[in-house]
Amino acid sequence: MNERQTLSMIANQLRMSTSRATVRSFDDEHLMQQIKQADVYHSETPSDFERWQMVGLTATPLDQDEEDKQQQNKKGNDADDGDWNHDQPKGPAAEAVMLYPGAQRNHPIAIVDDRRVRPYKVPKGASAMYAASGTGQMLYHNDEGSSLIATNNPKYGKDQQQKERYASLRHVNKKPQERKLDKQGDQGGGSSPSISVLAAESSGSSSQPYKHEGEEVNSEVRCTSNRIEFRIGDTVVGHYDKGTSTWTLIGKVKLGSEDANHPVYGNNEGIGKTTKADGTGAVLVKAPEPGPKVSEDV
Numbered sequence: 001m002n003e004r005q006t007l008s009m010i011a012n013q014l015r016m017s018t019s020r021a022t023v024r025s026f027d028d029e030h031l032m033q034q035i036k037q038a039d040v041y042h043s044e045t046p047s048d049f050e051r052w053q054m055v056g057l058t059a060t061p062l063d064q065d066e067e068d069k070q071q072q073n074k075k076g077n078d079a080d081d082g083d084w085n086h087d088q089p090k091g092p093a094a095e096a097v098m099l100y101p102g103a104q105r106n107h108p109i110a111i112v113d114d115r116r117v118r119p120y121k122v123p124k125g126a127s128a129m130y131a132a133s134g135t136g137q138m139l140y141h142n143d144e145g146s147s148l149i150a151t152n153n154p155k156y157g158k159d160q161q162q163k164e165r166y167a168s169l170r171h172v173n174k175k176p177q178e179r180k181l182d183k184q185g186d187q188g189g190g191s192s193p194s195i196s197v198l199a200a201e202s203s204g205s206s207s208q209p210y211k212h213e214g215e216e217v218n219s220e221v222r223c224t225s226n227r228i229e230f231r232i233g234d235t236v237v238g239h240y241d242k243g244t245s246t247w248t249l250i251g252k253v254k255l256g257s258e259d260a261n262h263p264v265y266g267n268n269e270g271i272g273k274t275t276k277a278d279g280t281g282a283v284l285v286k287a288p289e290p291g292p293k294v295s296e297d298v
Contacts, residue, residue: 016103022093023112025063026051031179033060035110038096039088050109051096059132061114062156064093092116117156131155137165152225167223172214 024037033051040046053059094114101107117134126142134156140147150167154160220231230238238249 016105017100019098019100021046021096021098021110022064022090023061023096023110024089024093026060026094028060033058035096035112038098038110040098042088044105045088046098046105046108049107051112052109057129061094061112061132062116062134064089065091065157135165150223164224168213168220170214170220170222171218173216173218174211174214177210 019040021038021040023035024039025035027034027036027048033053034048035046035051037045037047038049094112094116096110096112098108098110101109114132117130117132119128119130119136119138122128123142126140128138128140130136130138135153136149136151138149140149148167148169150165152162152164154162217231217233220229222229222231226242228240229236237251238247240247
């Protein structure tokens, strides 16, 4: 092989080692997330290959817009008709940088972003982990502090509706996810493009949905658009209602000290002063019923 042929081969490998693509859909039933189908060039639609993500962060992007799946416009001469796939969709989609290690086009990996939903105008020094659905929900960090943000906005897509959502700080019980491998995969170096979780042995079907938010809630603080709730499991033990400007607390409420043991009385217009106004053990509120009216009520 002469020098010219060698340079030509190297240039071709460089040209074939990267490309851009649009992604039709994703498959997250694997230890390494897969892209089900992507469109690179005309007539090049790789399927079932790995999408790499940063450790500690994961998301499943939206599928390509269904309502805009039109056919690619034919370009070039009539002689090109047999060379192009005119069935590739061209609607808005998540986009990928395709990497081909060793210039092997049959085993790509992808890095993905989605301009349909990515928050922009993020100030310098700020960062966010955002909802891939496009609702504007995020964990946002800036110089003022950190915010866990929930919204009632519709998610991206045609004819989507608003819905009541919540922001939750919770302690939960949940089982670790299985890390068994199927017979077609290994630790990432085999011929299989990804590793999939074994299905239940009894059914042989795909794995059941996993409750990342927790199977059982032990304790929780939940915020919605009109209410702050304190929960133990599914039981609301206290809440504040924005519409009525009212706190409701269920159970014993101690104010001022852990060993408070003097009840607060008050009903009707009573203000609920205690029989011991200050010091250790100053106040104990017995809920849900207030006590009888006493001389301390004014």
